[in-house]
Amino acid sequence: MKKHHYKTTTQWTGNKGTGTSGYRYYERSHMISVDYKVNIEGSSDPSFRGDRTKHNPEEMFLSSLSSCHMLWYLHFCSEAGVIVTDYVDEAAGIMEETSNGSGHFTEVILSPKVTVTEQSMVEKAEQLHHKAHEFCFIANSVNFPVKHIPIVLVK
Template structure:
């Protein structure tokens, strides 16, 4: 049985410096991303495109979404497979190529650093990354490769 899920967000531009978009350099790229429930995310464009480096940009949010989705599936699969994860940190990396008036992501690499409870869990913990990748809704929705390069260490060594 197929289930449908809907996600609604609101993006509010906050970069009007008094003259709107009267010129390319006359407006800010600042905005807020919000939804019912959690607080807003302060956003902008990438600094390479006149954005505010102290705010999230859409490209970072895409990489973060892929990392979050993979992590959540991975932790779920570990919990149902007898693998006890005690720490998880991902230093994800995305690569985008700009061409003309647009661009596209060429790949995202997830680099999770994981600690499991014991050495006998490492093999299963490693294998479960493939399963998490296949299950990730976000990775299944993009048109570029999403790779993962996990490092799994048993607790205490």
């Protein structure tokens, strides 16, 4: 079995001078770095005292599911002769906070809107979402349902 290794660096940038001396005395800001790539500014969700102008872990997790599905989907379309000219997914997820303050995702819905070049490709284009879901590394790593509501257009 082939193994792939990944490495990221997350550095807290929210020390306002007194560290974590109190819950309200520090920012949740951080920088996510990967060698040779643009840095991502992160924070917690605004519900948890985060900066709404920065990406939060929940959004990045949702984006990981969406982009993994898209990349597999485009791969399978190219193999099947389905010519995709546009792909937009407005993914949505539900995270449930528990009584002790922890939480977990309970559901993600991917809503890809795909444009293909010919009407004859529509049925295959719809079917390939199932195959992409089966192969998506991220979807295969979660313990909640990842649903799909695809729309296929012809232009």
